[in-house]
Structures are given as structure tokens and as C-alpha cells.
Amino acid sequence: MTGASADSELALIVQAQRGDKQAFGELVRCHQAGVVGVAYRLCGNARLAEDAAQEAFVRAWQHLPAYQPRSAFRNWLYRIATNATLDSLRRERPSLELDELTPDRSDDGLQARVERHEQADVVRQAVMALPDASRAVLVLREYEEMSYREIADTLGIPMGTVMSRLSYARERLRSSLSHLLEAR
Amino acid sequence: MTEEHVTTWLGARFDGELDGQQLRLVDAHLAECPRCRAALADLRKVSSLLRSVPGAESLATPERFVANVGLRLSLRQRRQGRGLLETGWSLVPLGLLAIWSFLQSVFLVSELVVAAIWLGASNVALAGLLPAGLAGLLPSAAVETGASQILTDATTVTWLLWLNLVLPLSVVVLFWSWLIVNWPQSSRFRARS
Numbered sequence: 001m002t003g004a005s006a007d008s009e010l011a012l013i014v015q016a017q018r019g020d021k022q023a024f025g026e027l028v029r030c031h032q033a034g035v036v037g038v039a040y041r042l043c044g045n046a047r048l049a050e051d052a053a054q055e056a057f058v059r060a061w062q063h064l065p066a067y068q069p070r071s072a073f074r075n076w077l078y079r080i081a082t083n084a085t086l087d088s089l090r091r092e093r094p095s096l097e098l099d100e101l102t103p104d105r106s107d108d109g110l111q112a113r114v115e116r117h118e119q120a121d122v123v124r125q126a127v128m129a130l131p132d133a134s135r136a137v138l139v140l141r142e143y144e145e146m147s148y149r150e151i152a153d154t155l156g157i158p159m160g161t162v163m164s165r166l167s168y169a170r171e172r173l174r175s176s177l178s179h180l181l182e183a184r
Numbered sequence: 185m186t187e188e189h190v191t192t193w194l195g196a197r198f199d200g201e202l203d204g205q206q207l208r209l210v211d212a213h214l215a216e217c218p219r220c221r222a223a224l225a226d227l228r229k230v231s232s233l234l235r236s237v238p239g240a241e242s243l244a245t246p247e248r249f250v251a252n253v254g255l256r257l258s259l260r261q262r263r264q265g266r267g268l269l270e271t272g273w274s275l276v277p278l279g280l281l282a283i284w285s286f287l288q289s290v291f292l293v294s295e296l297v298v299a300a301i302w303l304g305a306s307n308v309a310l311a312g313l314l315p316a317g318l319a320g321l322l323p324s325a326a327v328e329t330g331a332s333q334i335l336t337d338a339t340t341v342t343w344l345l346w347l348n349l350v351l352p353l354s355v356v357v358l359f360w361s362w363l364i365v366n367w368p369q370s371s372r373f374r375a376r377s
Contacts, residue, residue: 021254025250025253025254028249028250028253029246029249029250032246032249032250033241036240036241037239037240040239040240041239046240046243047243049240050243050244050249053249054249054252054253054256055256057253058253058256058257058260061253061257062260116236119233119236120236120237120238123233123234123236123237124237127234127237138234141199142231142234142235143234143235143239147199147201148196148199148201163195163196166195166199167192167195170195170227170230173230173233173234174226174227174230177230177233180233181226181229181230181233
């Protein structure tokens with residue numbers, strides 16, 4: 001985020017903290033894609049991710065007066081989104097199914113597309129099989145490209161824990177996806 | 185570090201989290217150790233495999249998403265307000281019971297006092313029952329003229345009627361009204377659960 005947009009975001013946050021719903025709506029619009037993205041990577045279901053993202057913004061509004069701009073707003077929001085998604089997942093996991101992936105529209109042959117589709121499905125299932133705590137760290141690192149410090153700040157855990165959870169998640173994936181890794 | 189494997193630091197090396205002396209040590213080890221180099225290459229493959237999986241875009245347009253959040257927020261606030269009201273409503277019988285107990289204790293004390301008067305205790309004795317400071321507060325008419333005059337006093341009778349009849353009756357009526365009004369709600373709740 002550039003200096004100017006960080007300033008305008010801070011201004012929106014201050015306005016929203018004073019109860020300005022329009023300013024909060026603007027913040028929602030800015031962070032919608034990121035929050036839905038994190039939620040989706042954590043749960044693998046678009047409907048649940050959308051629902052959890054909305055819930056995260058509702059919780060953010062309720063706790064906004066307590067937000068201190070010491071930490072990045074995005075990190076604070078992602079922390080709420082992670083908790084909201086994991087809560088929803090705990091509630092709905094027994095009946096939850098992973099989404100069908102969107103059809104690949106590349107020009108490759110049908111066989112290659114089917115293979116890519118199947119491979120993506122296997123990877124997603126392996127990620128979903130990770131414990132919630134490790135999956136959250138992995139998603140923030142691999143998909144949001146956060147630094148260890150940012151992940152620690154977002155999830156409220158020490159840096160050492162970030163490293164150990166990430167290492168555990170990667171080791172599990174390396175072992176469960178070994179057949180795909182060999183082919184690469 | 186160059187003689188021991190650097191497995192613990194490989195993830196941090198891959199993520200660009202190492203610098204200075206630590207980075208140099210890990211790199212020096214990697215230059216000599218094929219096993220750690222292979223482990224680092226595996227990390228790279230896992231990462232690229234993960235990133236090859238497409239994510240999801242929001243199902244709703246930004247406008248619709250913001251509207252949905254706003255709707256959810258107002259529903260939540262309304263539900264919270266209703267929750268407070270429901271808690272207050274469910275506490276009505278407790279409040280009525282508290283009033284009832286208070287009235288009963290007032291009746292008991294007043295009946296004890298009246299009984300003492302009927303039994304012939306003089307107002308002086310009545311005054312003696314009370315703490316020294318409160319005896320002076322007794323109405324001088326009551327102290328001077330005795331029990332019969334107190335009982336015929338219209339104000340006293342009205343007060344006794346209020347205390348013994350109207351107030352308890354109001355509490356009973358309110359309690360039964362609460363039960364009758366609340367009955368359909370609790371039946372619905374039982375049916376839902």
C-alpha cells in the first residue's frame with residue numbers, strides 16, 4: 001500500500017470508528033477481494049468463504065472502536081477473517097464439500113486440462129487436510145505473501161510458532177503430494 | 185552450521201527471511217550439502233504447486249457485498265436489542281416475586297404491631313419496642329389516643345386495604361398476565377427446539 005492510499009485508508013478508518021457507515025463501506029469494498037480470498041483458501045468452498053467474509057466485516061465493525069492503527073488494518077482484518085472462517089468451518093465441516101473448480105479455458109488439449117484440474121483438486125484436498133492453525137499460516141504465507149512478522153502480527157502468535165507451523169505444513173504437503181512433486 | 189544440516193532454516197531461507205550472518209552460514213552449507221539443496225528444491229516445488237491452484241473470486245459484486253454486510257449488521261443490531269428486551273421480559277416473574285416477598289414482610293411486621301396493640305400493649309410499650317431514635321417519630325395522635333382510634337382512622341384503613349388487598353392482587357394479576365402472554369412464545373420455542 002502506498003503512502004497516499006495508506007493515509008486515505010487511515011482517514012476512512014477514523015471516520016468509520018466515529019460511526020460513519022459509508023466510510024466503513026468503502027473499507028469493505030477495498031478489502032473484499034483479499035478477505036474472500038483468504039477465507040476461500042482456508043475453507044475451499046466459495047459459498048462458505050463469502051459468508052465468512054461478510055461475518056468478518058460485521059465483527060470488524062463491532063470491534064472497530066478498539067482497533068489501534070499500530071498494526072496494519074489488513075492484518076487486523078485478516079485475523080478476524082481467519083477466525084470467522086475457522087468458526088464457520090467448525091460449524092459446517094460435517095456437511096461441507098469442496099467446490100468444483102472452474103473449468104480451465106486454456107487452449108491446451110482436453111487431456112492436459114483434465115490433468116491440471118485433477119491435480120488442483122488433489123492439492124486443495126491436501127491443504128484442507130492440514131490442521132487449522134498450520135493451514136492459516138500456510139495460506140497467509142503462500143497466497144498473501146506475508147512476511148513472518150506480518151503473519152505473527154495477524155494471527156497473534158510468536159514468530160517461532162509461525163516458523164514451526166509453516167515448516168510442519170510444508171513437510172506434510174511434501175509427503176502427501178510426493179507423487180505430484182516427483183513429476184515436476 | 186556448515187557441518188550440520190540446516191533443515192530448520194530452509195523454510196526461512198526459501199521465504200527470504202534470513203539476512204546477515206545467518207544467511208551466509210545457510211548458503212555456505214547449501215553450497216556443500218546436496219541433501220539440503222534437494223530439500224530446498226522440494227520447498228520450491230511445494231510452493232509452486234500450491235500457487236498453481238486457482239483461487240476464488242467473490243460471488244457478489246462489490247456493491248452487493250457491501251449491501252449484504254450492511255444488512256447483516258442491522259439484523260445483528262436488531263437481534264441484540266431484542267435479546268436485551270427478551271432478557272428483561274423473562275425476568276418479570278422474578279421481579280414480581282421480589283415485590284411479593286417485600287409486601288409479605290411488610291404485612292408481617294404491620295400485623296405484629298397491630299397484634300401487639302390489640303393485646304393491650306400501650307403506645308408507650310409500642311414506643312419502647314422501637315429503637316430510641318425512632319420512638320420519637322411515632323405520630324403523636326397514635327401515641328396519645330391508643331389503639332382503637334388508630335383502627336378507626338380512615339387513612340389507616342385505606343392504607344391497610346392498599347397493602348393487604350390491592351397491591352397483592354395487582355402482583356397476582358400481573359404474574360398471571362405474564363404467564364398467559366408468555367405461554368404461546370414458550371410453546372413456539374419448544375416446538376422449534
